Amino acid sequence: MPRALFCWENGEGSGHVVPYLSLVEALIARGWQVAVAAKNTAEVGARVQASGALLLQAPVCVSLFADLDQQSFSTTELLLQHGYGHAPTLDGIFSAWLGLMQVWQPDLVIGSGAPASHLAAQCLGIPDIAIGSGFNCPIAVNPAPLMRAWQPGVEQRISQSEDRALQTINAVMTMHGFAKRAFAMDMFFDVPQLLCTVAELDHFSDFRKQADYLGMPPPTASSSLPQSKSGNNGADAASATAAPCDVFVYLRVNKSAEALLASLAKLGVPTLAYIPGLTMTQRLKWEAAYSPAIKFSVGAVDIEKMLMRVRLVVSNAGHNLTLQTLLAGKPLLLFPNHWEQGVVAQRAAKIGAAIEVQGNDPHPKFRRWLDDLLNQPLHLQAAQRFAERYAQLSSQQSLEQAVSVCESRAFPQRGRAQLISVR
DSSP states (O other), rough: OOEEEEEEOSSGGGGGGGGHHHHHHHHTTTTEEEEEESOOOHHHHHHHHHHOOOOEEEEEEEEOOTOSSSOSBHHHHHHIIIIITTTHHHHHHHHHHHHOOOOHOSSEESSOOOOOHHHHHHHOOOOOEEEEEEEEEEEOOSSSOBBOOTTTTTHHHHHHHHHHHHHHHHHHHHTTTOOOOGGGGGGGGOOOOESSSEEEEEGGTOSSSOOOBBOOOOOOGGHHHHHHHHOOBBBBBHHHHHHSEEEEEEOOOOOOOOHHHHHHHHHOOOEEETTTTHHHHHHHHHHHHHHTTTEEEEOOOOOOHHHHHHEEEEEOOOHHHHHHHHHOOOOOOEEOOSSSHHHHHHHHHHHHHHHEEEEEEEEEEEHEEEEEEEEEEEHHHHHHHHHTTTTTTHHHHHHHHHHHHHHHHHHEEEEGGGGGOOO
């Protein structure tokens, strides 16, 4: 029975795992055993286990590096933020991945923001693939492309970052008796990439010589588990699906969230808000202040069903929810928290289907933006044009292609002719 190890090492949020559980389930249905090594087991654990996969804790970097600028200019500098500039830290992460793979003995490693898992797989001779948005399938070049606007002196900084990351990686390779790497992002060189996005939302589309975009894999039952009863007017799964809802808010707690909710409540717009990390005290306070217009969900929401009902989505510009919303032909109000989300927000705004809220805006114009998005046709029409452009993009075909790539990569000797439909 073949085995796969799905790996999530760096980055935040369930979007590294949950959108790809249909692939996990399809592989299991075809006789694979699948384990998911997740960075945040609390956030994705129940859904991973519901998919039938084994849940494992991924090796992660818990150190902070005071000598690093918190704003990275390239994917290589992101590696430095996760321990690739400090040999003892990287050695611990790499050694733990080696151990996981030696115990689980996978025939295939699937990495979603998990560069050290690719290093370990390649050192052990295990076939690997990368999956995710364009950001999680980075360009394997030296130097890595800039993620921010050019600044004077940035070339020297990038060169130093490339050297530091490569020296650290090769120090760890030498410790374990493996061959040295040619450049810092070498672990992604010649690795098949399942780009679960479209060109318009690919962070590195300007740098790719060629790319096959799969779009979004289909959701699964395990992607959105039923919610627990919360009481105190908290929305459970049934009421969240049945209650009137024009706006869906999916935000991390931030300084603008309360002002946004207040604006929605004043407008009387029926809203369902899912705010991960919201404490019970804060939720009860907001429920009292913003009822009856706003209801708060305390668990996962069936996004596909929600998008059929709402007129507007408000989020932090996570790639997967943004793409799902655009494919459903709905406009967005976006609050990016970091560069990865910022690029998605900029690209959605460029399409014309979204308004991006700048994090440093001292006086956000929520009432005007909500009126534009809910009552004016411009953004809705742009979103509908996007949805029409990709109307023939089949999530089921995307899933079948992903399964085919996985099996071809793991067992190239079998050939593609023996791969059957996963329907």
